[in-house]
Amino acid sequence: MISIVDYGAGNLQSVRNAFLKLGADTTVVSSPDQLKGTDALILPGVGAFGDAMEALNSRGFPEAIREFVKSGRPFLGICLGMQLLLDSSEESPGVEGLHILKGTVRRFPANMGLKVPHIGFNSITRQNEASLFDGLGEHPYYYFVHSYYCSFEDASQCAARAEYGLSFDASAQWNNVFATQFHPEKSGVVGLRTLQNFLRVVEKQ
Numbered sequence: 001m002i003s004i005v006d007y008g009a010g011n012l013q014s015v016r017n018a019f020l021k022l023g024a025d026t027t028v029v030s031s032p033d034q035l036k037g038t039d040a041l042i043l044p045g046v047g048a049f050g051d052a053m054e055a056l057n058s059r060g061f062p063e064a065i066r067e068f069v070k071s072g073r074p075f076l077g078i079c080l081g082m083q084l085l086l087d088s089s090e091e092s093p094g095v096e097g098l099h100i101l102k103g104t105v106r107r108f109p110a111n112m113g114l115k116v117p118h119i120g121f122n123s124i125t126r127q128n129e130a131s132l133f134d135g136l137g138e139h140p141y142y143y144f145v146h147s148y149y150c151s152f153e154d155a156s157q158c159a160a161r162a163e164y165g166l167s168f169d170a171s172a173q174w175n176n177v178f179a180t181q182f183h184p185e186k187s188g189v190v191g192l193r194t195l196q197n198f199l200r201v202v203e204k205q
Contacts, residue, residue: 045080050092
Protein backbone atom coordinates (compact mmCIF):
# COMPACT_ATOMS: atom_id res chain seq x y z
CA MET A 1 0.00 0.00 0.00
CA ILE A 2 1.27 3.47 -0.96
CA SER A 3 0.04 6.25 1.32
CA ILE A 4 -0.05 10.01 0.68
CA VAL A 5 0.04 12.31 3.71
CA ASP A 6 -2.88 14.75 3.80
CA TYR A 7 -2.13 17.66 6.12
CA GLY A 8 -4.06 20.34 4.24
CA ALA A 9 -1.08 21.62 2.25
CA GLY A 10 -0.67 19.18 -0.62
CA ASN A 11 -1.77 18.77 -4.22
CA LEU A 12 -3.08 15.29 -3.52
CA GLN A 13 -5.28 14.55 -6.51
CA SER A 14 -2.69 15.24 -9.20
CA VAL A 15 -0.22 12.99 -7.37
CA ARG A 16 -2.82 10.24 -7.06
CA ASN A 17 -3.74 10.57 -10.73
CA ALA A 18 -0.11 10.25 -11.82
CA PHE A 19 0.31 7.01 -9.88
CA LEU A 20 -2.98 5.72 -11.25
CA LYS A 21 -1.65 6.23 -14.78
CA LEU A 22 1.19 3.92 -13.80
CA GLY A 23 -1.23 1.32 -12.47
CA ALA A 24 -0.50 2.03 -8.82
CA ASP A 25 -3.32 2.80 -6.42
CA THR A 26 -2.70 5.08 -3.45
CA THR A 27 -4.52 5.87 -0.25
CA VAL A 28 -4.71 9.24 1.52
CA VAL A 29 -3.89 9.29 5.24
CA SER A 30 -4.71 12.16 7.58
CA SER A 31 -3.45 10.70 10.87
CA PRO A 32 -0.37 8.67 11.90
CA ASP A 33 -2.59 5.76 12.97
CA GLN A 34 -3.39 5.15 9.31
CA LEU A 35 0.24 4.41 8.44
CA LYS A 36 0.01 0.81 9.65
CA GLY A 37 0.58 -1.53 6.74
CA THR A 38 1.96 1.22 4.50
CA ASP A 39 4.70 0.03 2.12
CA ALA A 40 5.68 3.50 0.87
CA LEU A 41 4.90 7.04 2.00
CA ILE A 42 4.57 10.24 -0.04
CA LEU A 43 4.72 13.75 1.43
CA PRO A 44 3.49 16.33 -1.11
CA GLY A 45 3.17 20.03 -0.35
CA VAL A 46 2.40 23.54 -1.54
CA GLY A 47 2.45 26.74 0.49
CA ALA A 48 4.58 28.04 3.34
CA PHE A 49 7.12 26.04 5.37
CA GLY A 50 5.91 27.28 8.76
CA ASP A 51 2.22 26.66 8.04
CA ALA A 52 2.99 23.17 6.77
CA MET A 53 5.04 22.23 9.85
CA GLU A 54 2.29 23.59 12.10
CA ALA A 55 -0.25 21.42 10.26
CA LEU A 56 1.97 18.33 10.50
CA ASN A 57 2.60 18.93 14.20
CA SER A 58 -1.09 19.42 14.95
CA ARG A 59 -1.81 16.02 13.43
CA GLY A 60 1.11 14.30 15.16
CA PHE A 61 2.92 13.44 11.93
CA PRO A 62 6.58 14.51 12.43
CA GLU A 63 7.64 11.67 14.71
CA ALA A 64 5.58 9.16 12.70
CA ILE A 65 7.31 10.26 9.50
CA ARG A 66 10.76 10.00 11.10
CA GLU A 67 9.93 6.51 12.39
CA PHE A 68 8.70 5.49 8.94
CA VAL A 69 11.97 6.66 7.38
CA LYS A 70 13.97 4.78 10.04
CA SER A 71 12.06 1.59 9.12
CA GLY A 72 13.74 1.58 5.70
CA ARG A 73 10.54 1.72 3.69
CA PRO A 74 10.55 4.00 0.60
CA PHE A 75 9.67 7.64 1.18
CA LEU A 76 9.08 10.39 -1.41
CA GLY A 77 8.83 14.13 -0.72
CA ILE A 78 7.54 16.47 -3.43
CA CYS A 79 8.12 20.26 -3.64
CA LEU A 80 7.41 21.67 -0.16
CA GLY A 81 7.43 18.03 0.95
CA MET A 82 11.14 17.99 0.09
CA GLN A 83 11.88 21.26 1.89
CA LEU A 84 10.19 20.02 5.07
CA LEU A 85 12.74 17.21 5.29
CA LEU A 86 15.50 19.71 6.05
CA ASP A 87 16.37 21.38 9.36
CA SER A 88 14.97 24.87 8.80
CA SER A 89 13.85 27.45 6.23
CA GLU A 90 14.54 31.16 5.76
CA GLU A 91 10.82 31.43 4.96
CA SER A 92 9.89 30.66 8.58
CA PRO A 93 12.70 31.60 11.01
CA GLY A 94 12.62 29.63 14.25
CA VAL A 95 10.49 26.81 12.84
CA GLU A 96 12.15 23.42 12.87
CA GLY A 97 11.80 21.06 9.94
CA LEU A 98 11.72 17.27 10.10
CA HIS A 99 15.54 16.93 10.44
CA ILE A 100 15.63 13.96 8.06
CA LEU A 101 18.10 15.58 5.63
CA LYS A 102 20.76 17.99 6.90
CA GLY A 103 20.50 21.45 5.40
CA THR A 104 18.65 24.73 5.09
CA VAL A 105 15.95 26.05 2.76
CA ARG A 106 16.99 29.44 1.35
CA ARG A 107 15.19 32.17 -0.59
CA PHE A 108 16.24 33.03 -4.12
CA PRO A 109 18.03 36.42 -4.00
CA ALA A 110 16.01 39.38 -5.27
CA ASN A 111 19.01 40.79 -7.16
CA MET A 112 19.38 37.97 -9.70
CA GLY A 113 17.35 39.77 -12.36
CA LEU A 114 15.00 36.77 -12.54
CA LYS A 115 11.37 36.41 -11.55
CA VAL A 116 10.69 34.83 -8.18
CA PRO A 117 8.98 32.44 -7.77
CA HIS A 118 10.80 30.21 -10.24
CA ILE A 119 7.95 28.85 -12.38
CA GLY A 120 8.15 26.60 -15.42
CA PHE A 121 10.14 23.77 -16.97
CA ASN A 122 13.83 23.63 -16.14
CA SER A 123 16.51 21.04 -16.83
CA ILE A 124 18.29 19.25 -14.02
CA THR A 125 21.72 17.63 -13.84
CA ARG A 126 21.77 14.15 -12.34
CA GLN A 127 24.17 13.59 -9.43
CA ASN A 128 25.61 10.53 -7.69
CA GLU A 129 24.13 8.08 -10.23
CA ALA A 130 20.71 8.60 -8.66
CA SER A 131 18.38 5.75 -9.62
CA LEU A 132 15.38 8.11 -9.55
CA PHE A 133 16.45 9.29 -13.01
CA ASP A 134 17.31 5.96 -14.61
CA GLY A 135 16.53 5.97 -18.32
CA LEU A 136 16.12 9.76 -18.48
CA GLY A 137 19.59 10.90 -19.50
CA GLU A 138 21.70 13.46 -17.68
CA HIS A 139 19.52 16.57 -18.17
CA PRO A 140 15.77 15.83 -18.13
CA TYR A 141 13.27 18.70 -17.84
CA TYR A 142 10.77 19.08 -15.00
CA TYR A 143 8.13 21.57 -13.88
CA PHE A 144 9.09 23.82 -10.95
CA VAL A 145 7.09 26.28 -8.81
CA HIS A 146 9.06 27.65 -5.83
CA SER A 147 10.52 30.77 -4.23
CA TYR A 148 12.86 28.87 -1.90
CA TYR A 149 15.47 26.24 -2.65
CA CYS A 150 17.19 23.47 -0.70
CA SER A 151 20.84 23.63 0.29
CA PHE A 152 22.13 20.29 1.61
CA GLU A 153 25.07 19.98 3.99
CA ASP A 154 25.94 16.54 2.61
CA ALA A 155 26.47 16.55 -1.17
CA SER A 156 26.15 12.75 -1.26
CA GLN A 157 22.42 13.14 -0.49
CA CYS A 158 21.88 15.20 -3.64
CA ALA A 159 20.28 13.33 -6.56
CA ALA A 160 20.12 16.30 -8.95
CA ARG A 161 20.95 19.98 -9.22
CA ALA A 162 19.33 22.73 -11.27
CA GLU A 163 20.23 26.27 -12.34
CA TYR A 164 18.08 29.34 -11.82
CA GLY A 165 20.33 32.33 -11.26
CA LEU A 166 22.34 30.01 -9.03
CA SER A 167 22.90 26.29 -8.70
CA PHE A 168 20.62 24.56 -6.17
CA ASP A 169 19.77 21.07 -4.94
CA ALA A 170 16.73 19.96 -6.93
CA SER A 171 16.36 16.38 -5.73
CA ALA A 172 17.51 14.08 -2.95
CA GLN A 173 18.25 10.38 -2.74
CA TRP A 174 19.57 9.03 0.55
CA ASN A 175 19.07 5.40 1.53
CA ASN A 176 15.26 4.94 1.34
CA VAL A 177 14.53 8.70 1.13
CA PHE A 178 13.74 10.29 -2.24
CA ALA A 179 12.64 13.87 -2.80
CA THR A 180 12.09 16.34 -5.63
CA GLN A 181 11.80 20.13 -5.58
CA PHE A 182 10.02 19.89 -8.92
CA HIS A 183 6.60 18.34 -9.53
CA PRO A 184 6.97 14.98 -11.30
CA GLU A 185 3.18 14.66 -11.42
CA LYS A 186 3.08 17.82 -13.59
CA SER A 187 6.10 17.00 -15.75
CA GLY A 188 4.57 14.82 -18.45
CA VAL A 189 6.21 11.60 -19.63
CA VAL A 190 9.51 12.39 -17.92
CA GLY A 191 7.76 12.91 -14.59
CA LEU A 192 5.83 9.66 -14.93
CA ARG A 193 9.05 7.77 -15.64
CA THR A 194 10.54 9.29 -12.48
CA LEU A 195 7.58 8.08 -10.42
CA GLN A 196 7.86 4.70 -12.11
CA ASN A 197 11.49 4.50 -10.97
CA PHE A 198 10.27 5.17 -7.43
CA LEU A 199 7.67 2.43 -7.81
CA ARG A 200 10.43 -0.01 -8.79
CA VAL A 201 12.07 0.69 -5.44
CA VAL A 202 8.75 0.05 -3.70
CA GLU A 203 8.25 -3.25 -5.55
CA LYS A 204 11.67 -4.51 -4.38
CA GLN A 205 10.69 -4.20 -0.73
